[in-house]
Amino acid sequence: MSAQDLVARAQKWATEQPWRLYGSQISILVRNELRRNLFTRRRIGIYLLAWVPVLIILTHVIFDRNQPAGPAQIETDTQVLAGIVQLYYFRLGIFFACMAIFTWLFRGEMVERTLHYQFLVPVRREVLVVGKFLAGSVVAIVLFETAVLACFYVMYSRFGSTGKSYVFGGPGLGQLGSYLLVTALACIGYGAVFLALSLLFKNPIVPGVVIMGWETIAAIFPDWAQMLTVTFYLKHLCPVSLPLSGPLAIFTIVAEPVPPFVAVLGLLLLSITILALSCFLIHRMEITYTAE
Amino acid sequence: MAVYKRRYNPYGGTLTPQWSRFFVLTRYAFAELFKSRFFVILLILSLVPILFFAGYIFVANNKTVQLLMQMRSAGLFSVENEYFIMIMVAQTQVAFLLNCWVGPVLIAGDLTNGALPLFLSRPFSRADYVLGKLAALGLLLSAVTWIPGLLLFSLQAGLARNGWIWSHMWMVVPIIFCSAIWILMLSLISLAVSASVKLRIVATGVIFISFFIPAGLGEMYNSIMGSYWGRLLNFTEMFRLILAKGFRERTGLLGPLSRNEIPVPAAWGVLILVCVLSVVILNARLKAREVVRG
Amino acid sequence: MTPDARQIVFENVSKFYGEVLGVNKVSFTLQPGITSLVGPNGSGKTTLMNLMTGLIRPSQGAIYVLGLTPQQPIEFFRHVGYCTQFDSFPTGTTGYDFIYWPLRLHGFAHDQAAKLTDEALQRAGMAQVARRKVAGYSKGMRQRIRLAQAIAHHPCVLVLDEPLNGLDPMARAESIALFEAIARQGMHVMISSHILEEVDRISDRVVLMSSGYVVAEGQIREVRREVRDHPMQILVRCSNAARLAAAAFELDHVVEAKILNDGQGVLVRTRDAEQFYLLLNKIVSGGLVEVDAVAPADDDVDSIYQYLIGSDGGPA
Numbered sequence: 001m002s003a004q005d006l007v008a009r010a011q012k013w014a015t016e017q018p019w020r021l022y023g024s025q026i027s028i029l030v031r032n033e034l035r036r037n038l039f040t041r042r043r044i045g046i047y048l049l050a051w052v053p054v055l056i057i058l059t060h061v062i063f064d065r066n067q068p069a070g071p072a073q074i075e076t077d078t079q080v081l082a083g084i085v086q087l088y089y090f091r092l093g094i095f096f097a098c099m100a101i102f103t104w105l106f107r108g109e110m111v112e113r114t115l116h117y118q119f120l121v122p123v124r125r126e127v128l129v130v131g132k133f134l135a136g137s138v139v140a141i142v143l144f145e146t147a148v149l150a151c152f153y154v155m156y157s158r159f160g161s162t163g164k165s166y167v168f169g170g171p172g173l174g175q176l177g178s179y180l181l182v183t184a185l186a187c188i189g190y191g192a193v194f195l196a197l198s199l200l201f202k203n204p205i206v207p208g209v210v211i212m213g214w215e216t217i218a219a220i221f222p223d224w225a226q227m228l229t230v231t232f233y234l235k236h237l238c239p240v241s242l243p244l245s246g247p248l249a250i251f252t253i254v255a256e257p258v259p260p261f262v263a264v265l266g267l268l269l270l271s272i273t274i275l276a277l278s279c280f281l282i283h284r285m286e287i288t289y290t291a292e
Numbered sequence: 293m294a295v296y297k298r299r300y301n302p303y304g305g306t307l308t309p310q311w312s313r314f315f316v317l318t319r320y321a322f323a324e325l326f327k328s329r330f331f332v333i334l335l336i337l338s339l340v341p342i343l344f345f346a347g348y349i350f351v352a353n354n355k356t357v358q359l360l361m362q363m364r365s366a367g368l369f370s371v372e373n374e375y376f377i378m379i380m381v382a383q384t385q386v387a388f389l390l391n392c393w394v395g396p397v398l399i400a401g402d403l404t405n406g407a408l409p410l411f412l413s414r415p416f417s418r419a420d421y422v423l424g425k426l427a428a429l430g431l432l433l434s435a436v437t438w439i440p441g442l443l444l445f446s447l448q449a450g451l452a453r454n455g456w457i458w459s460h461m462w463m464v465v466p467i468i469f470c471s472a473i474w475i476l477m478l479s480l481i482s483l484a485v486s487a488s489v490k491l492r493i494v495a496t497g498v499i500f501i502s503f504f505i506p507a508g509l510g511e512m513y514n515s516i517m518g519s520y521w522g523r524l525l526n527f528t529e530m531f532r533l534i535l536a537k538g539f540r541e542r543t544g545l546l547g548p549l550s551r552n553e554i555p556v557p558a559a560w561g562v563l564i565l566v567c568v569l570s571v572v573i574l575n576a577r578l579k580a581r582e583v584v585r586g
Numbered sequence: 587m588t589p590d591a592r593q594i595v596f597e598n599v600s601k602f603y604g605e606v607l608g609v610n611k612v613s614f615t616l617q618p619g620i621t622s623l624v625g626p627n628g629s630g631k632t633t634l635m636n637l638m639t640g641l642i643r644p645s646q647g648a649i650y651v652l653g654l655t656p657q658q659p660i661e662f663f664r665h666v667g668y669c670t671q672f673d674s675f676p677t678g679t680t681g682y683d684f685i686y687w688p689l690r691l692h693g694f695a696h697d698q699a700a701k702l703t704d705e706a707l708q709r710a711g712m713a714q715v716a717r718r719k720v721a722g723y724s725k726g727m728r729q730r731i732r733l734a735q736a737i738a739h740h741p742c743v744l745v746l747d748e749p750l751n752g753l754d755p756m757a758r759a760e761s762i763a764l765f766e767a768i769a770r771q772g773m774h775v776m777i778s779s780h781i782l783e784e785v786d787r788i789s790d791r792v793v794l795m796s797s798g799y800v801v802a803e804g805q806i807r808e809v810r811r812e813v814r815d816h817p818m819q820i821l822v823r824c825s826n827a828a829r830l831a832a833a834a835f836e837l838d839h840v841v842e843a844k845i846l847n848d849g850q851g852v853l854v855r856t857r858d859a860e861q862f863y864l865l866l867n868k869i870v871s872g873g874l875v876e877v878d879a880v881a882p883a884d885d886d887v888d889s890i891y892q893y894l895i896g897s898d899g900g901p902a
């Protein structure tokens with residue numbers, strides 16, 4: 001079959017698909033999942049994961065309100081904020097929250113014996129994967145973006161006009177933009193990984209922690225291996241580098257600098273590839289609740 | 293044809309003694325665990341490092357092998373307290389992984405399936421139930437921590453000469469006691485989490501989170517507040533402090549020694565506090581009734 | 587074989603769960619009407635329904651429902667409604683939402699989905715409690731809300747796994763009337779049930795299953811006729827029972843003729859019912875016996891079940 005035939009077949013396939021229906025189904029799936037999962041008591045643990053740093057920074061602001069708040073202190077606090085985002089949020093907070101949110105999308109329904117309802121409606125399983133993934137992404141992104149935003153606000157608000165000029169007249173706003181972008185990308189990247197794991201394993205938590213180990217030690221491997229991690233792309237987008245020493249320095253190794261747009265595209269490409277794998281896996285999925 | 297009068301005859305044989313009845317649960321827990329192929333593989337993998345450690349001890353005590361390997365040099369192979377610390381660190385991490393897999397299977401399954409009222413409606417107390425499950429975890433984790441630790445110690449004692457055993461006998465105490473506190477803490481956390489969240493998959497996640505997230509938050513607290521007490525939330529590090537003290541380690545093998553060190557009693561205090569908290573949670577969650585909310 | 591757009595076709599379907607047999611080499615074709623799947627626990631009824639709706643995939647063979655397969659979910663599930671046996675619901679959902687949201691996924695706009703939801707709730711008798719959370723429903727209500735969801739989009743094929751379980755007699759009668767009404771519209775209704783009396787009353791045909799195999803399939807009377815190991819029982823209420831019994835004994839295929847206790851009839855067991863009816867005609871036209879009623883005594887699902895599967899649930 002020639003390339004032309006292939007293109008023609010692809011075009012024919014594309015025109016035959018009910019894209020509008022897919023779109024409306026995805027939108028309904030997202031709304032339904034958000035309604036069920038965004039503001040529920042069962043999510044308290046995840047809210048805490050996102051908001052505890054804000055509380056700690058708030059405590060710091062209250063207790064250290066009498067300390068001098070000059071430019072040197074801003075530099076220190078910028079480093080602290082970078083540590084919170086890069087070491088806590090990316091390595092732990094977002095990682096575990098995505099583990100909880102995205103593995104629950106399918107595996108949770110399997111555990112609660114309700115997945116068959118999703119499989120008995122006129123929705124392609126790929127659409128189901130995309131809909132659920134988007135819903136999970138919205139939940140994770142809303143939660144962590146607001147938390148990062150709150151951290152940023154609380155951290156610099158105590159500096160008054162100095163803080164304001166650092167944010168609006170200095171590098172602050174750019175850093176915030178980068179953090180928000182990286183947070184969203186982290187949610188998408190880890191989300192795709194955990195969605196695929198939940199379709200691959202009955203208990204995806206243990207493989208999830210293996211992934212965590214891989215994400216940590218991949219820094220000492222060659223570039224091509226690092227490209228199979230989410231943190232590889234995130235590290236290139238972080239606006240502030242951390243002067244870490246000792247074992248923690250492994251979190252900051254950047255083997256070879258990559259332009260930001262390549263990092264963004266690379267992570268999106270990695271996520272799409274993993275989502276494609278999820279689409280393949282969900283076709284093999286059967287409803288056998290007794291095996292859970 | 294004879295017609296026999298049928299009437300109820302209660303069991304008149306011997307019963308398992310009350311004090312050891314909890315072992316019935318332990319026995320069945322093991323039977324259930326060994327049905328899982330994944331668990332058997334995990335257990336075998338957990339013991340693989342021991343082979344390497346034993347191999348090292350063998351080489352360290354065998355000059356012929358060292359000559360054959362052309363690796364003979366003074367001090368290259370040393371089996372002292374640092375070596376046993378390494379063994380303990382490796383095996384306690386292995387125990388952590390094993391516990392994450394096994395712990396939720398033990399209690400979460402019973403709670404999900406509503407089996408607890410069935411157990412507790414027999415001459416079997418809540419303490420017996422917890423003891424039975426704890427014994428299953430304790431025995432299992434012992435099999436990958438202090439038991440191989442002592443075996444390796446015995447191997448070294450057998451191969452080494454010049455009274456090595458007597459000059460190092462004190463190490464038996466930290467091998468057993470450090471393992472014991474780690475096993476107790478892991479098991480209790482695992483059981484408390486399983487009893488709280490019921491679903492196995494969630495329980496596994498929460499056990500992981502309960503180790504990693506407090507450690508991360510502690511570090512964050514330290515960097516924001518300029519303190520070092522946040523490390524109290526890092527249970528693994530607290531255990532390593534105890535381990536270092538127990539093995540009389542002074543070289544900084546388990547992290548840099550500094551003045552900003554958490555005192556060892558505080559480390560003990562944290563681990564014991566975690567154990568007590570877990571017991572409180574277990575006491576609150578394990579009831580012979582089930583509340584179904586509509 | 588070309589799949590027919592009106593039939594449900596199972597072509598040599600097998601399903602194995604590892605080494606455990608689910609169903610083995612199942613082949614049959616179903617026409618519209620009410621079909622009952624009958625068999626003991628673990629005989630493969632639910633497996634067959636799950637295979638049909640794509641919840642599990644066959645290890646071997648193919649299934650066509652109205653010429654469609656579950657691999658074409660958009661067309662397939664517009665025509666198929668499945669009320670499963672799984673008694674679980676999405677957390678926190680109300681009866682109304684449970685029906686409304688899947689309808690939105692069918693592509694119905696809000697107004698239409700709301701209208702269909704109300705209609706389904708009415709038909710299942712659940713309109714009064716629709717806004718309550720499903721977690722607070724009784725077993726019968728949960729059964730009915732699942733039924734309402736399965737019929738809400740007006741499917742052509744309705745698959746019902748033990749739909750009468752947990753229903754009180756009133757609700758059961760209403761549900762049966764609903765199934766009959768759907769079947770009368772030329773649709774497929776596939777029911778699995780243990781309540782043989784009701785199956786017998788409503789089914790156009792049965793599929794008898796045992797240990798993963800289809801033991802018999804077809805209209806109940808046809809199936810009964812095929813069961814030659816067990817002579818058919820015919821009850822004749824008549825005036826001169828002894829005369830009829832004597833005449834019946836003269837036929838080779840009659841294995842037993844038993845005069846009823848009140849002496850007002852005979853229970854005949856015969857291997858050839860047609861021949862016996864011819865004899866009966868002859869006797870009646872000869873004026874020897876006055877017949878009040880003639881009825882087959884064991885051409886119901888219950889008897890077929892006993893003969894083919896046995897009371898213990900295993901093959902007879």
